[in-house]
Structures are given as C-alpha cells and as structure tokens.
Amino acid sequence: MIELVDPLRSGDRRALARLLTAVENERSGIDVALAELYPHTGHGWVIGLTGAPGTGKSSLVTELAKAYRKQGETVAILAVDPTSPFTGGAILGDRIRMRDLSGDKGVFIRSMATRGSLGGLARATRDAIRVLDAAGFDRILVETVGAGQSEVDIVRAAYTTVVIEAPGLGDDVQAIKAGILEIADVLVVNKADRPGVDSAVKALRTMLELGHPASREQLVTHHGKLVQSESLQPQHSQDIWIPPVVRTVATEGQGIDELLAAIEDHRHFLAEADRMKRLEAQHIQMELVDRVRDALVKQLFAGLPTSALDDIVRQVQSRAIDPQTAVNHLLAFRPVDVAK
Amino acid sequence: MIELVDPLRSGDRRALARLLTAVENERSGIDVALAELYPHTGHGWVIGLTGAPGTGKSSLVTELAKAYRKQGETVAILAVDPTSPFTGGAILGDRIRMRDLSGDKGVFIRSMATRGSLGGLARATRDAIRVLDAAGFDRILVETVGAGQSEVDIVRAAYTTVVIEAPGLGDDVQAIKAGILEIADVLVVNKADRPGVDSAVKALRTMLELGHPASREQLVTHHGKLVQSESLQPQHSQDIWIPPVVRTVATEGQGIDELLAAIEDHRHFLAEADRMKRLEAQHIQMELVDRVRDALVKQLFAGLPTSALDDIVRQVQSRAIDPQTAVNHLLAFRPVDVAK
Numbered sequence: 037m038i039e040l041v042d043p044l045r046s047g048d049r050r051a052l053a054r055l056l057t058a059v060e061n062e063r064s065g066i067d068v069a070l071a072e073l074y075p076h077t078g079h080g081w082v083i084g085l086t087g088a089p090g091t092g093k094s095s096l097v098t099e100l101a102k103a104y105r106k107q108g109e110t111v112a113i114l115a116v117d118p119t120s121p122f123t124g125g126a127i128l129g130d131r132i133r134m135r136d137l138s139g140d141k142g143v144f145i146r147s148m149a150t151r152g153s154l155g156g157l158a159r160a161t162r163d164a165i166r167v168l169d170a171a172g173f174d175r176i177l178v179e180t181v182g183a184g185q186s187e188v189d190i191v192r193a194a195y196t197t198v199v200i201e202a203p204g205l206g207d208d209v210q211a212i213k214a215g216i217l218e219i220a221d222v223l224v225v226n227k228a229d230r231p232g233v234d235s236a237v238k239a240l241r242t243m244l245e246l247g248h249p250a251s252r253e254q255l256v257t258h259h260g261k262l263v264q265s266e267s268l269q270p271q272h273s274q275d276i277w278i279p280p281v282v283r284t285v286a287t288e289g290q291g292i293d294e295l296l297a298a299i300e301d302h303r304h305f306l307a308e309a310d311r312m313k314r315l316e317a318q319h320i321q322m323e324l325v326d327r328v329r330d331a332l333v334k335q336l337f338a339g340l341p342t343s344a345l346d347d348i349v350r351q352v353q354s355r356a357i358d359p360q361t362a363v364n365h366l367l368a369f370r371p372v373d374v375a376k
Numbered sequence: 377m378i379e380l381v382d383p384l385r386s387g388d389r390r391a392l393a394r395l396l397t398a399v400e401n402e403r404s405g406i407d408v409a410l411a412e413l414y415p416h417t418g419h420g421w422v423i424g425l426t427g428a429p430g431t432g433k434s435s436l437v438t439e440l441a442k443a444y445r446k447q448g449e450t451v452a453i454l455a456v457d458p459t460s461p462f463t464g465g466a467i468l469g470d471r472i473r474m475r476d477l478s479g480d481k482g483v484f485i486r487s488m489a490t491r492g493s494l495g496g497l498a499r500a501t502r503d504a505i506r507v508l509d510a511a512g513f514d515r516i517l518v519e520t521v522g523a524g525q526s527e528v529d530i531v532r533a534a535y536t537t538v539v540i541e542a543p544g545l546g547d548d549v550q551a552i553k554a555g556i557l558e559i560a561d562v563l564v565v566n567k568a569d570r571p572g573v574d575s576a577v578k579a580l581r582t583m584l585e586l587g588h589p590a591s592r593e594q595l596v597t598h599h600g601k602l603v604q605s606e607s608l609q610p611q612h613s614q615d616i617w618i619p620p621v622v623r624t625v626a627t628e629g630q631g632i633d634e635l636l637a638a639i640e641d642h643r644h645f646l647a648e649a650d651r652m653k654r655l656e657a658q659h660i661q662m663e664l665v666d667r668v669r670d671a672l673v674k675q676l677f678a679g680l681p682t683s684a685l686d687d688i689v690r691q692v693q694s695r696a697i698d699p700q701t702a703v704n705h706l707l708a709f710r711p712v713d714v715a716k
Binding site: 329359 | 407410411414415417418653656657660661663664665667668669670671672673675676677685688689690692693695698699700701702703706707
C-alpha cells in the first residue's frame with residue numbers, strides 16, 4: 037500500500053482508486069499508507085451534503101462540481117450510502133453524474149456503501165477524505181442520504197455542511213427534522229420552481245429562528261416578547277453563523293452561484309478568529325475517542341475465551357445475573373498487556 | 377433506590393415514577409435497584425412503534441392502548457424522543473393521550489427525551505422497559521419518532537416492531553426508507569382514508585418483495601425472472617415472517633383490531649421453535665457489547681492525565697503524528713487495574 041502514496045501525490049488515478057478500495061475494505065497495510073499520506077492533508081475544503089431521497093441531491097452535487105470546475109478547481113465527489121445496499125441510491129446518482137462529468141480529469145467520483153457497522157462507515161469516510169485530500173483535490177464533496185445518525189457522522193468530517201430540502205415532499209414537519217437543521221451551515225431548498233417553495237423556505241426560517249439561541253436572543257426585542265422577523269438575514273458578525281437559505285433549481289443550473297457564494301462565506305467565516313483551528317481540533321478529538329472505543333472493545337473480545345460471552349448471555353437470559361453484573365464480569369476478563 | 381423495588385412490584389405508582397426518573401438521570405444507586413428488579417422481568421410484551429412526524433403515531437398508540445385495556449390488559453407507554461428538545465414532539469403526544477387515557481389506573485404514560493448521547497438514550501430506554509416490566513405491565517409500548525439509528529436502537533429492546541407510514545407524506549421514496557422497513561415486523565399505513573393510500577400500500581409491498589430474501593426467492597419462479605405478485609400475503613410458515621401491511625384510521629378507531637391481531641400473530645410466531653429465546657439472547661448480547669464499549673472508554677479517559685488528550689489532538693492537528701498513532705498512544709495510557 038505504502039508504495040502507492042507517491043503515485044497518489046503525483047496524480048495517478050489508479051493509485052488513488054486502489055487506496056480508496058483498501059480503505060473501504062480495511063485492507064492490511066492501509067494504516068501505514070494513511071500515516072504516510074497524513075502530513076499531506078488539510079488543504080482541500082471538505083463540504084458535506086445531505087438530504088432526503090427526492091430532494092435532487094445528486095443533481096445539485098453535480099452542478100456544484102461543474103461550477104467549481106469552471107473556476108479551475110479540482111473536485112472529488114465521495115457518495116456515502118448509509119442505507120441498505122438494495123436501495124442502490126448511490127449507484128444511480130453516479131450514473132447521472134458520469135454522463136455530465138465524464139472525461140474531465142479534474143473530477144473524481146467514488147461511491148461507498150455500508151459495510152458492517154455505521155461506525156465502520158464513518159471511519160472509512162474520514163480516511164477516504166484524507167486520501168482524496170492528499171491527492172490534491174481542491175474541493176471534496178461528501179454526499180450522503182438523509183438517514184439520521186449518519187449525517188451527524190459526516191459532519192464530523194466536513195468543514196461546511198449543506199442540508200438539502202425540497203418543496204412538496206409532503207408535510208413540512210416531515211422534511212425539516214430539527215436534528216438535521218442543527219448540523220446545517222447552509223440550507224438549500226432545491227426544486228425551487230415547484231409549488232410550495234415559499235412555505236418550505238418560511239418553515240425553514242421559522243425553525244432557524246426558534247432553534248438558534250443567537251437568533252432567538254436577537255428576536256426578543258420588546259419587553260421580552262418574541263417578535264417574528266419577516267426574513268432573517270444571515271448574520272456573519274461576531275461568533276455567530278446563521279445558516280443562509282438558498283433556493284436552487286439544480287436541473288436548470290439556477291441558484292448554483294448563490295450556493296457557491298454561501299459556501300465561500302462560510303469558509304471565510306471559519307477562517308477568522310481561529311474558528312477553523314478549533315473546528316478541526318473538535319473533529320480530531322471526536323475521531324480519536326471513536327477509534328479508541330472501537331479498539332478497546334475489539335481487544336476485549338479478542339481476549340475472551342470463545343464461549344465466555346455465550347455463557348454470560350445465557351446467565352443474563354435465565355435471570356441468574358443482571359446485565360450490569362454481566363458487564364462487570366466481561367470487563368474483568370480484559371487482558372492487561374495487549375495495549376501496545 | 378433499592379427500597380423502591382418492593383413498592384414498585386406491589387403497584388405503587390410513585391415508586392415507579394421515581395425509579396424511571398433515576399434511570400433517566402443515571403442516578404447513583406439505580407444499578408443496585410435494577411439488579412434487584414431484574415429477576416422479575418421478561419413477562420410484559422414489548423412493542424416498539426416508530427414513524428415519521430405526521431403519520432399520526434401518537435393517536436395510533438393511544439388507540440392501541442385503549443384496545444388492550446378493553447381486553448383487560450395493563451399498558452405502559454414509553455415515548456422516547458431522540459430528536460432535539462425544541463421539537464417538543466413527545467410532550468405534544470402526551471397531551472393528546474392524557475385526555476383520552478387519564479383516570480385509567482391500568483395505563484401508565486412516560487416520556488423520555490435525549491440527554492447527552494444517543495447511546496445513553498438507548499441504555500435508558502432498555503432500563504426503563506425493565507422497570508415497567510417488573511411493575512407488571514402486560515403490554516409495554518415504546519414509541520419513537522422516525523430518525524434513523526434511534527429506531528434500530530429501539531428494536532434492540534422490542535419484541536415486535538411496528539413501523540407506521542401514512543399516505544400523502546410526499547414522495548413515497550421519502551416515507552419508505554429501506555433501513556426502517558428492515559426492522560419492521562408489522563407495517564401500518566395510518567390515515568388510510570386519505571388519497572394515495574393504495575399507492576402507499578403498493579409501494580410498501582414492492583419494497584418488501586424486493587427487500588426480503590425469503591420473499592424474493594419465493595417470487596423468482598419462471599426461469600429465474602422476478603415475478604411481481606399483486607398482493608403478497610403474510611407468510612408465517614417455516615422460519616420466515618413477512619411483515620403484514622395493516623391499514624388504519626386511528627382517529628376513527630378503524631383497523632385497530634387488525635393491528636392487534638397482527639401483533640398477536642407475530643407474538644405467536646416468536647413463541648414457536650425457540651425464536652423468542654434466540655431473539656432475547658441477541659438483544660442481551662448487543663446490550664452487553666454496547667455497555668462494555670461505553671465502560672471501557674470511560675475507564676480509559678478517567679485514567680488519562682487531564683492534558684493528555686489535548687496534547688495528542690494538537691500533535692495530530694499539526695500533522696506531527698497521524699490519527700492511528702494517536703490512538704495507539706491513547707491505548708497505551710490505559711490503566712491496567714481498574715477492571716473490577
């Protein structure tokens with residue numbers, strides 16, 4: 037694997053593809069290669085994009101990639117599908133993109149699907165981003181389908197997170213999950229030529245006003261009463277970033293420049309006052325804790341006699357011992373000298 | 377806490393409420409109480425119910441509770457809200473229910489919201505179910521909003537999982553996430569008096585046909601070609617359970633008897649051929665692994681010098697060391713004698 041790092045750095049696409057496959061399959065030797073390329077990371081801007089199926093996410097990502105290419109920037113697209121393999125979402129998106137972006141050597145597209153645990157996918161995503169970063173891409177677009185915890189895991193790797201909505205996806209409440217809104221740096225209402233776009237934008241703005249403590253304070257003006265502002269303008273001053281809401285029609289290329297500008301604004305916001313440094317430190321800390329957790333449990337179970345877990349499960353099931361006592365038993369099995 | 381276990385078992389509602397609060401807040405002494413009541417668990421039937429906002433989940437759960445009460449069974453409702461506190465979903469649902477179910481001593485309703493990690497909520501949910509189980513409730517309805525990983529965590533505690541959809545929630549693809557379908561033992565299309573119910577039911581059946589390996593085999597009949605069956609009947613024979621699709625109008629009480637029957641069918645299915653025993657063993661094993669993982673990481677970081685993690689994060693950020701090397705450093709810090 038390590039012999040692929042120099043070719044990767046000189047733009048060899050086969051080396052890139054092989055390293056990504058090794059990351060995805062957790063192949064042996066990949067850790068050494070990742071350690072070797074790690075000093076060359078930290079240059080590409082990582083943009084996370086998430087949205088429910090039906091929001092036109094893939095088209096939007098394709099248009100964004102085309103716009104960056106026009107500016108002369110190289111683009112990598114990493115499509116992460118945390119849902120079941122049989123949805124085939126990522127693959128379908130790729131086919132559409134292949135048609136639009138194929139033949140351009142400044143673009144690289146790659147899908148990754150769930151393999152085992154959600155935690156495994158989060159780790160593979162982070163490592164794949166590093167490989168793409170070391171390969172020298174200016175913009176790394178990490179795309180995922182909106183499915184709860186997985187978006188949060190992607191945010192842990194992205195610098196700017198774009199959440200994509202669309203009008204007419206039924207109940208506004210349905211489309212606008214508070215948890216997803218909270219991770220958004222930029223909000224997009226795609227398919228903005230459809231009916232219901234105004235109410236979708238309004239619903240998003242209301243959620244933002246209620247959700248952001250900063251904006252809430254700002255709105256409480258007269259005698260502590262909440263005043264609804266007609267349109268909440270993005271506030272980039274001080275230490276507050278209020279996600280702008282951008283309307284796009286990806287299939288027509290509409291609003292893409294505005295989206296680019298919003299992402300760029302956020303990048304400038306992070307560049308000020310050590311914010312980027314603090315964000316990266318947070319990301320690293322969360323990653324280390326995640327990986328330590330996985331390593332510890334792997335070590336523990338590797339050191340367990342084969343039947344030990346089964347025996348303990350049986351005892352809990354028969355109500356001979358309670359779960360906490362079982363956990364204590366398992367922890368006591370922990371081998372003491374495999375930490376190195 | 378332990379002094380509350382006897383009153384709990386004799387039906388004291390104040391003891392029940394206090395134990396649940398202690399579980400929710402991870403109060404000290406709760407582990408001893410949980411160990412004490414654990415032998416008295418395993419009798420109530422735990423039903424998980426999940427669905428997106430707008431599917432009428434709360435009304436359906438209320439109707440289900442009323443139906444069980446009519447049969448003379450006691451019911452506990454545990455509403456778990458894994459989304460941000462400011463949605464207030466769980467609380468709203470409770471108010472509706474309070475009106476319909478208040479004054480009935482055979483019903484107990486309790487909400488739990490996110491407090492810290494998703495893992496913490498999963499653990500609190502499991503423990504709360506045990507408290508309700510030991511209190512002697514015949515049916516324990518665990519309700520959650522559809523938000524990805526959290527449903528999966530709830531499934532780990534429920535015996536029968538009901539996934540609730542509704543027509544007209546926009547794009548069918550949106551409403552029918554493959555990952556959620558995979559956890560369903562019973563599917564409900566609520567608000568079945570609305571337009572679009574037939575296409576919603578059909579979409580669910582198609583997904584089931586594609587998704588279930590068992591049903592897929594069954595459908596491949598002529599020369600290996602996939603034959604679409606008009607309506608896939610539930611198959612309870614052999615070791616295969618194909619989730620039935622039940623139409624309900626909860627606000628009118630329609631279809632509730634059918635839903636009850638479907639849940640009962642699934643309970644009988646699990647009662648055969650040691651299935652319930654195997655399911656419970658799986659649940660226990662997953663719980664033990666989760667809890668061991670949390671305990672290990674807590675131990676490691678408790679044993680770390682205060683500045684050690686910050687120092688290592690800084691080294692990774694400056695690219696002096698790579699993340700894997702950092703993980704190895706952290707693991708080497710692991711104290712060796714705190715396992716007991």
